[in-house]
Amino acid sequence: MGVLKPFIYSEDARSQADFYIRSLGGNLESVITHGESMGVQNDLQDKVIHMCLSVAGGNYIFMSDSMESNLQGNNMSLNIDYPSSEEAREAFSKLADGGHVIYPFEQQPFGLYLGELTDRFGVRWMITAPSVSTRS
Template sequence: MSIKSATPYFLLNGRTEQAIALYQRALGAKTESLQRFGDVDGSCPTAMRNRVMHAMLRVGNAVLMMSDGPEDVKLPEGGNVSVALDFETPAALRQSVEALAATGKVLERVFEAPWGALFGVVQDEFGIQWMVTSPLK
């Protein structure tokens, strides 16, 4: 078996548009596609029509996918998955951590890790944990 890539997929309980705005600001994400339930299924209930069925964001060379999820199912926030981001510079890492933590919280302050890089963990307002790393210089 050959796996080309693994892409995180966030189910955000109706908060996908807020998440997109945060990830654009904090991570420089670019929205590559966004479909609403009403775009795909004209017979869906009125309350579902404007909910995001699927969105794909580009973050550097990586892809994030997300959805508001079904209206009638309560999904847990965050879960037990962290997204690891590898930044080119310490300045870019610190800028993104600050932006994510502004409405979230720092779980592990950025520090010089024993493997010779900067490392930290931040949880955003949607419960998603971001493990960040960059070279020291």
């Protein structure tokens, strides 16, 4: 079975990754710059060509600094499903800092907790949790 690992092209991958790590918990696993991988000695040498971060209990996001203009995050939505509404609410609140809440995080008629937002980098997130904690 395949595993989805989103790849985000960013205007500032280091800042965006730091924000996600602080908001969702996790670690910066690796960073490779253009200078390190290709020996580039110009304006691109410090730009990130590949970055891996683990967030929210072992999910991976790959990132790089974009070399061209792009529309930030408006063509996708990232979803993280947490085992408890408390954990999900905390992540939602942190991601919403400097962003825009589309749907507040609250219990939905169909039984899940759900909140949707666009973070300060323009990436759309759906944060979910079951109505009853799945922790043992």
